[in-house]
Amino acid sequence: MATQTKDYYSTLGVKKTASAEDIRKAFRKLARKYHPDVNPGDKKAEDKFKEISEANDVLSDEKKRKIYDQLGFYSDNIDPAAAEAAARGGYGGGFPGGAGRGSRGGQEVPFDFSGFDFSDFQSGGSAGGAESPGGGFGGSFKDIFGGIFSGGRKAARGPRPGTDLEYQVSVDFWSAVRGGVARLEIQRQEACQTCKGKSTTGGSIECPECSGTGQVTQMGGRMKFNIQCPRCNGTGKVQNGCPTCGGEGVVTRKEPLEFRIKPGTRDGQRIRLAGKGNAGTDGGAPGDLYLIIKVGTHPVFTRVGDDIHVTVPVTVAEAALGAKIEVPTIDTHDGGGRTQLKIPPGTQTGQKLRLREKGVPSAAHEGKRGDEIVEVKIVVPKVQDERSKEILRELAKLNPEDPRAELLAEV
Numbered sequence: 001m002a003t004q005t006k007d008y009y010s011t012l013g014v015k016k017t018a019s020a021e022d023i024r025k026a027f028r029k030l031a032r033k034y035h036p037d038v039n040p041g042d043k044k045a046e047d048k049f050k051e052i053s054e055a056n057d058v059l060s061d062e063k064k065r066k067i068y069d070q071l072g073f074y075s076d077n078i079d080p081a082a083a084e085a086a087a088r089g090g091y092g093g094g095f096p097g098g099a100g101r102g103s104r105g106g107q108e109v110p111f112d113f114s115g116f117d118f119s120d121f122q123s124g125g126s127a128g129g130a131e132s133p134g135g136g137f138g139g140s141f142k143d144i145f146g147g148i149f150s151g152g153r154k155a156a157r158g159p160r161p162g163t164d165l166e167y168q169v170s171v172d173f174w175s176a177v178r179g180g181v182a183r184l185e186i187q188r189q190e191a192c193q194t195c196k197g198k199s200t201t202g203g204s205i206e207c208p209e210c211s212g213t214g215q216v217t218q219m220g221g222r223m224k225f226n227i228q229c230p231r232c233n234g235t236g237k238v239q240n241g242c243p244t245c246g247g248e249g250v251v252t253r254k255e256p257l258e259f260r261i262k263p264g265t266r267d268g269q270r271i272r273l274a275g276k277g278n279a280g281t282d283g284g285a286p287g288d289l290y291l292i293i294k295v296g297t298h299p300v301f302t303r304v305g306d307d308i309h310v311t312v313p314v315t316v317a318e319a320a321l322g323a324k325i326e327v328p329t330i331d332t333h334d335g336g337g338r339t340q341l342k343i344p345p346g347t348q349t350g351q352k353l354r355l356r357e358k359g360v361p362s363a364a365h366e367g368k369r370g371d372e373i374v375e376v377k378i379v380v381p382k383v384q385d386e387r388s389k390e391i392l393r394e395l396a397k398l399n400p401e402d403p404r405a406e407l408l409a410e411v
């Protein structure tokens with residue numbers, strides 16, 4: 001087992017002689033810089049935050065700091081008296097069954113580290129995750145690493161729920177409007193058939209951590225501590241890993257998936273398929289599958305919620321005199337796809353006219369539909385002949401009002 005030495009003082013950038021106030025200030029300054037809330041998604045900052053929190057947890061506590069100074073590492077399981085004795089190179093009453101076996105330097109001290117999991121300690125734990133740590137700003141080491149000291153590893157061996165899956169699904173414009181079936185291939189973890197999700201087939205092998213001896217060595221300054229192997233709890237044996245899943249309890253499979261798209265499905269909508277996420281291990285419940293709908297566009301129709309927007313060209317005469325025109329709708333099932341729209345006399349370009357209940361059927365409220373909003377776009381004729389020009393000049397004479405009068409009066 002590798003020797004673990006962490007220089008908490010240099011982690012916080014303080015001297016060994018630093019006062020409690022120096023340490024507090026140094027930690028707060030670094031915590032402000034590296035806190036996960038300030039660096040969302042930044043793994044490096046998260047790791048750094050864990051490091052400084054760990055250093056602060058030990059150095060800000062007078063008793064812990066003393067043990068750390070004496071041994072060069074800290075664990076909750078160390079009795080201060082034992083640390084004191086170890087630092088002096090003798091044996092006080094602190095060691096369980098403490099009896100000297102060597103004289104100096106590499107003395108072997110039986111030491112009870114049960115419950116202290118070095119492998120988790122070194123990897124930094126995973127309790128912090130993507131969320132901000134429970135302790136919040138300046139939260140203590142234990143808040144951040146919640147549970148790694150007491151049975152964290154044991155808990156990992158019990159039933160673990162499967163994680164959720166999220167897939168983005170592209171749905172074309174018409175399928176989203178009228179409903180349909182979407183197909184996609186997903187990759188999910190399924191319970192391993194060989195070990196039934198238990199990660200092991202039940203046999204035991206030599207513990208790789210201690211090579212079957214049941215003991216590992218931990219350095220404390222110049223001292224060597226023989227401690228019970230945390231991985232096998234001193235038995236020297238661990239359960240074998242399932243050969244099919246490599247001890248994961250799950251295998252990754254591609255799976256075709258077919259699901260119904262409701263009429264009126266909106267862009268960005270989230271569909272939850274309960275229990276269709278990754279399988280849990282050792283009897284844990286499966287996660288859920290979330291499908292995020294990405295709705296395609298249409299060259300003529302634009303969807304805004306349950307409303308359909310369409311821009312329709314109108315002639316000058318239709319706009320000025322009023323007219324009944326034909327506009328496209330999304331109802332093409334009866335061969336039509338068009339409806340009559342009355343353009344009132346004096347309609348301006350950009351004006352919006354509403355066709356009630358000609359929009360998209362609502363996915364949320366059965367029987368309801370959105371509206372179709374028609375935006376009028378006046379098309380000016382490109383006149384070539386003299387007669388048309390004459391008529392327009394005459395029209396202008398009959399209607400001498402200045403359309404810019406209001407605009408110019410404003411400035």
Ligand SMILES: [Zn+2]
Pocket residue numbers: 207208209210211212213214215229230231232233234235236237
């Ligand atoms: Zn072991």
Ligand SMILES: [Zn+2]
Pocket residue numbers: 192193194195196197198199200242243244245246247248249250
């Ligand atoms: Zn397996």
